[in-house]
Amino acid sequence: MYRKLGLIGLAILIFAVACSSSEPAGPVAIVNGSEISRSAFETELEYELEFYEMLGIELNDEDIAEIREGVLERLINIELLLGAAAAAGITTESVDVDAELDLIRDMFDTEDEFLGALESEGYTLDTYKQIMQEHLMVQALLDKELDFGNIELTPEELQELEEFYDDEFADLEDAPEREEVLEYYSSLWIEEKADMIVWEYIEELRAESEIEYLD
Helix, strand or coil, rough: CCCCHHHHHHHHHHHHHCCCCCCCCCEEEEECCCCEEEHHHHHHHHHHHHHHHHHHCCCHHHHHHHHHHHHHHHHHHHHHHHHHHHCCCCHHHCHHHHHHHHHHHHCCCCCCHHHHHHHHHCCHHHHHHHHHHHHHHHHHHHHCCCCCCCCCCCCCHHHHHHHHHHHHCCCCCCCCHHHHHHHHHHHHHHHHHHHHHHHHHHHHHHHHCCCCCCC
């Protein structure tokens, strides 16, 4: 199963879309008839700005404008993916959310710690379960529609990695094992290729969709 999109990042985006509601100020965009509310947009924008603040990065007006644009585009992409999942017959009932939640629970010593972690992030168990259901729907869509299993490096790319190891590691006294280095960087390269496949798929969805910007 393709997981490069990331559990937490994607879940936060879906949380913003799933928990949106109509407001007097109106939506920031309409995607194939579905509204992305201003509250969803502002929630995700706040997450993004807090991330930069945590890193100690000062943002100017131009930076913030670019971030706002990026947040809106990501929300639109998530709405497109959820719509495509529904069109493909993938529903919340067709994914095993309980098994996924059990994997996350196993990261904590007790149920109270697990629920406390959710609460600290502003979730209840029910709202987080909804997030995970939709997250798994998107994963199921990508697995169904995209051919990740046949992603591999070309002979030329493998040779490039061999040369990289020789240039960067071979002469080191405590050099890591060649196979370990090649396997690690090969996996990163394959993930990048998978990212490109997902991006191309989203671009296809965008080309086939009606997107109205209102922000």
